[in-house]
Structure formats: C-alpha cells, structure tokens
Amino acid sequence: MLSERSSVDIHALKRQGMTISEIARRTNHDRKTIRSYLNGDRAPGVRQRAAPDEFDGFVDYVTARLTEDPHLWAATLLDELRPLGFEGSYPTLTRQIRARGLRPACTACAHVTKRPNAVIEHPPGEETQFDWLELPDPPAHWGFPTKRAYLLVGSLAHSGVWRGVISPSMDIPHLLAAMTTLLALLGGLTRVWRFDRMATVLHPVTGDLTPMFAGFAKHHGVQPVVCRPRSGNRKGVVEKNNHTAAQRWWRNLPDELTLEQAQASVETFAAGQDARKREGEHGTTTAAAMFADERLRPLPPVVFPVIVTEERTATRQALIDWRGNRYSVPPELAAAKVVVQQRLGAATIDIATVSGTVVARHAVAQPGLGVTIRDGGHVTALEAIALASAPPGRPHRRKERIPPGAAALRAAQVLTGTAAPTTTVISLAAYEQAAKNRNTLR
Template identity: 50%
Template sequence: MLTWEDDVEVHALHKRGWTISAIARHTGRDRKTVRAYLNGTRTPGMRKSSAVDPFEVFLAYVTARLIDDPHLWARTLCDEIEDLGYSMSYQTLTRKIRELNLRPICRACSTATERPNAIIEHPPGEETQWDWVDLPDPPPSWGWGSTAHLFVGTLACSGKWRGILAPAMTQPYVVDGLDRICRGLGGVSRVWRFDRMATVCHPESGRVSASFAGVAKHYGVSVAICPPRRGNRKGAVEKSNHTAAQRWWRTVADDLTVEQAQESLDRFCRTRGDTRLRPTKDGKASVATIATAEGLHPMPATAYPLILTSERVVSRQALVSYRGNRYSVPPELASVAVTVTQVLGTDVIDIVTAAGITVARHHLAADGTGAMVRDHGHVYALEQAAMTGANTGRTHRRKERIPPGPEAVTAAQALRAALDAAAGVTESSHESDCTTSASDRSGAVVYDLSVYERAARGRNTLS
C-alpha cells in the first residue's frame, strides 16, 4: 500500500516522463503496484488488514509511557511490555512507534536557537516554499475585518517571490494562490514545501490530505512538509514574508482597493524584489537573472478545478463588485447579500442568492480593469424599475396653495351626509322617548316645547 506522499511522488515522476519500471526501481515498489496507482484502480491509505493487530493491546501503554518520557529508550520500553505479555520483536516495536508516530517531540529540549543549523542546498528548480503571513489593519473599504492574509511563494534557489492577497486562509484560496503565483514565477518546481497547514496536510501527523493530493497530482509536483517547529527549513519564504510586511505593507494607502493593492505588490516584486543582487559563482547577479536558470516545468493549461466563493452585497444599481469589475444582477436584488462562485480555471462566474438560486452568469473581465459587464435583460429590467419609481411631476414650492381636489370634495360631501343622517336619527329617538314617558305618567298628551325652542333659536325677532 502506498501512502498519499508515495502516491504524489509516483504521479510526479510519471508526469516527468519516467517509465513505470524506473519509478518502481526508484521507490522500491512492484511495477504492478505502481501501475495500479497510476491508473487509479487503487487508492492510497485504503487497505486494511483483515487480521487483528496483536500490537493493539499494547498501544495504550506504549502511548502513555512515551508521553510521560519522550526520551525513553525503545529497548527499555520493550523490556517493560515483555513483562506484560509482549511476544513480538524489538524491531516490530520500533516500527510501530515510527508508523503510528507515538513518540512526541519534547518541546523543552528542542529550541532552534540552541542547536547547530545546517546549510541546506537548493539546486535550481528544485523547491518552491509556501507560507501565509498575516497583515494587520487592512483598509476598511476592503471589508476584511482586522486582518488581511498574504499567500507567498518563493523559489528557494533564486529567491524570486510573488504574493496573492486573500480574505481567508481556506483551501480554495490556497489553490488559487498556488496557480497564480506559479504563473507569476514562470513555472512549477519539482517540490513544494509547506509548513503544517491544515489545508495541505494533517497538522498532527504531517501527512498530505486526500483533498490536496489531487492538487499536487494536477501540477505534477512532490510535496514536502516541514517538521514541527522547524521554521528554518523554509527560511527563504520566511524572509520574503518579512520583506512583504515591512517594505510593502507598511506603505499601502487607505484609499487603495484590493486589486490596486495587488497590482502594487506585483510592481514591488518586479522593481524591488527581482532587482536584488545575490552572490553567485561568477560574482553577483540579480534575482531575475538567477531565476532564468531555474529550469521550471511548464504550467498546466488550466488551474485545478476548485470552487472559489466570495460574499458580496449588490449595489443600488444592481451591480456586484468582483476583482475590480462590476457584474449585473436582476434589479430586485439591489442591496441584497449574494455569493459569487468561480470554478478555478474557468472564465465565468455565477452569482447565487442566499437561497442557493443562481441568478446570473457572466464571463470574467480582466482583473482590476473597472469593466462593467451587464446582461441585456438586467439592463432593461433595471430601466423599467427605475422609471416606475421615478417622480415625473412638477416639484412643489414651500408656500403654495393647493385646495382640495374633486375627489377630496366628493369624499367630504359623503362624510357630511353620513354625519347629518346620524344626527337626525339621534334627535328623533330622543323626542320619541320624552313624549312616551310623559304620556305614560299622566295619561294626557304632553308637548315637548324644547322642539319649538330649537326651531326658533337663531331667528331674528324683527321681520
């Protein structure tokens, strides 16, 4: 069975033109095994023995003892478990400790400043080092919160580097950065070196993850993972991080957009980073000159097809901003949050609502050109909506006489008629009640003089 690292190595060698026999001799594997993994009929890490592992019963004890004492000799540990019934060999114990990564690293005893550091040779085109660097206080207009992220790739031999700004350190942004940076560097090296990024490997064991193995196969590279707390293994990219933070990021203005800041970084790398002089066997040469001798492999025609998503808010003009350009959506989505999705390697984007409905698809314009890509249907719908809501009447002066119109007069007359009718019914019922009460008491007809009083009220006494 091959591990993910072995599988990536086999595919990388095969893309370089190695035969199956040569790969088998190089890796110490059988040719049928190599062919099966190249054909995709076998998957790394999927084989599981049907027999019960006799070492399983001693796993808890061995793990606990090595946690207690990381420096415990395997021979001493073997003596202890032999008294507990262990009957296998000493070599089996050491192999299990290596395979299961049971011996922890003693952090108290491993400090980089107190041990000798070897000089690591970097042949041309051999290794590209990758790392993230956090950039505090990005411009508020970016909407990225308190921290921006820069993905940096550095050729270990020449020191040539490029970087890509990103709002998050997720795997889609890693793959997007790998593709764009490699195209900026001029090609792909034979090995990619990472620290223990969760988007590349399992941080605890350092083994390449299944999701990233496909990325490495697509670009035909081998993956090297740094041991924990060994930052000096990728010192070239660490120095590039320091340069990016201190010489470029500190000078970025607040009024720059993300695309303008990215262009500023690319210009800094070309004019400042690539013109640095470095010592060579023949004297000194610039980074750009040394990089021409790297001998990098050509890039694949397209990027690895991973889905990249970005959250956006639609403007009042029904436009969505993405990578320095604007793309149209239906007008009813104005001021609504949407998601822009792009499959890396393609030239189209989809705009999706919160309900998961794709409402628009556009061809990508070149980044940062300020282009406005609009669908004809969206333009027509937006114009109709704008005209419907527009006020086409004459504006009013502050002091203007505007009497009630015909409709208002008609409504007022109807209200007055209703009020008069209600008042007449009330008076009639009151008079009837008073007359009936007087007749019942005396048995005679009694006239209510208040009726005459109301009739005479307000009349003139003189004719």
C-alpha cells in the first residue's frame, strides 16, 4: 500500500519521463504495484485485501435492515445474520458497519438533537427554572428510605444564580417544601416558574396543573409554565447548573457529613458560583452583578400550608431522628416504625403510628443542633418498662469466676464412683403418733 505522498512521487516521476521499471527501482516497490497506482486501479492509503471480504455478501441485507430501522442494535442484527451464514464476531460486524458507513443518520432524531435553537431572551425578574437532580448513594446515616437523594435546583434565568435543597423524595409535599426553602434562598419571586413535565406539577392524563400545585402557585401569585414535549432545552440554565452541581459538588462530597452539613455545603458552593463570568448586554460581567438587576417580588408573609410526612424507625431508647435532632416516642413504640408529620412553618412536629394515630407532639428545635428532646411521661414510662423487664439479680460479668458448687461436686462424685455410701434413716415418730391416736379413740 502506498501513501498519498508516495503516490504523488511516482506520478511526478512518470511525468518526468521515467519508465515503470526505473520508478520501481528508485522507490523500492514492485512494478505491478507502481503500474496499478499509475493506472488508477488502486487508491492511496487503502490496503488491498489478499482474500475476498466475506462480509461483501451481507452488505445488501445489513444496508436494507439499517435503512428500515436506523436504531437497530448490532447485537439484534447479529442474531438475524447467524441463520443467514454469517460467522463473524460482534466486533467484526460493528467494525464493518462503521467502516462502510452502513448505518444512516435518523432524520427524525436529528430534528430533535441537531435542529437550530433560537436564542431565548430572559429579562430580569422574568423566569425561575426548577428541576430535580438525582443523587445516587447518599450516606446511610442520612436515614433516607431509598438509596437515592434528590436536589431541587432553582435557577434565575436572567442572571443564572442558583440554589439547591436536598430532599428525600420528589413527591408533591417535598416539592413544595423544597421550593419554599429555595425561594427564600433566592430572595424573592419572578413572574414565571418553568418546569419540565413532572407528574407532581402537571397531571399526566388531563395535562392540567395538579390541584395542590395550582394552589401553591396562586398563593405566590406566579404563573407556572411547563415545557412542551421534547423541548426541555428551554430550561437550559437550570440543566447546566444541575450538571455543575453533580460533577463539582456531589461527586466529592465527604461521607461523614450530616444532612444539615451537606445542605449548608451545597448552599456555600452555589453562592460561590455567583462569581462566575457571564456575557451581559455591556460585555463580560458576573452572575452576581446580573443578579443585582433582577426585579424579584417579595415572598408572601405566610407560608403555604403543606404537611411533610416521612417514615422513621424508633431506636431502643424510644427516640427518632428528625432534621438533625432526636425526639422521644412512647416506649411501646421502641424499635417500631412511626410516621413524622410537620406542617410548613409550624413550630411543632407530630409523631404517629403507621395506622395514623398521633402519639406524641414536640416543639421543633433548630435543625442540626443534635439535641435530644424527651417528654417527661415518656421518660418515666420507659424507666418503668426497663426496670420491670430487667432479670432478677445482677448480670454476670464476662470474666467472673464461678467454680463448681455443691450439687455439681456431688454429681461428679457419683460419676467417678467416689461418692460416700448413703444411709437410710427411718423416723418412728409418725408410727408413735399413730399409736397414741388409736389408744385415745378407744
């Protein structure tokens, strides 16, 4: 095989009047090779196969199948080719498809991913974009019910300033609770909230807003906007911030952090991103400088009434964890599952059984303090149950010396045959008493 440079050289030598033999001697190639390249029978950079390609007979079938279905898996195509006599391997098939360019581009998909995108203007104070970011494998001591945590990210579309709130679930109460915290972190309200087509915002059957979310939007006086199907790029600001949070914050978050410390960490990280450069109307600026132009409306004085419910398992000391603090439950529920309920903005939490019976109510401490709040009645009842269930006497120590007792020694003497002979003593007092009674009766 000749390279492009060698091909240019032999054509130049031929134009200078040299014969094929002279060119072969000068370039140290075979005369038949030189003649093939000069006549155009072979192309530079393309190696000529010594044997015919066995895949040539399957080209028509593969071309037809990939034209019918451009997304057909190569493994599925290999299953179809086996009965037709194809003996090559899976890598051979994929290499042939790639080298021959047999898989056509799907025009329908190219319309979605490679279509022209219009530039969307975001005036100050116009739009806030919200989206969930899934966080796999959170630390086990966070106590989440699944092996996933979720970060609700809210981004101001004009400045790009964003904040995030960690949540154990994406259901509607946790969404509204996280949004309430997010709006406070962002500092106010825009005119529009933009979401993708999440079921907690948009009913999947009717296509209308869900009743609870509609009430939440009315409470804040904001217009919710849901992206059209397959048009998620309209909220690209929040999606880019999601990518940043996943790769630069969550990826190296230490395992030993508590949930409250992790929440403070993401808030600090997001605030640090305010200094990143942005292109504004008057040249390069920063997100923090553009945030100064945001015209945010104040939040309502009263939070929206929504009840957040989460399941917990009480410890053997009849305590449950809630927002970085511990609260007591009746001792009968030690090591049992309970349900914790808190209304947004309320200063108390209710602890109920799985069936829904409220068994305790506590004043809420500031999250993350690590304090333990016990009810006096719970403490008294727990001590009574603990004392009643304690075994008599003191428990044995691990290394306590307890030699064989008298009963064990007697049993050992019987086994070894060294036991002293036992004598039977018969008392005649009973017979004497019986004789006296008989004489008295006569």
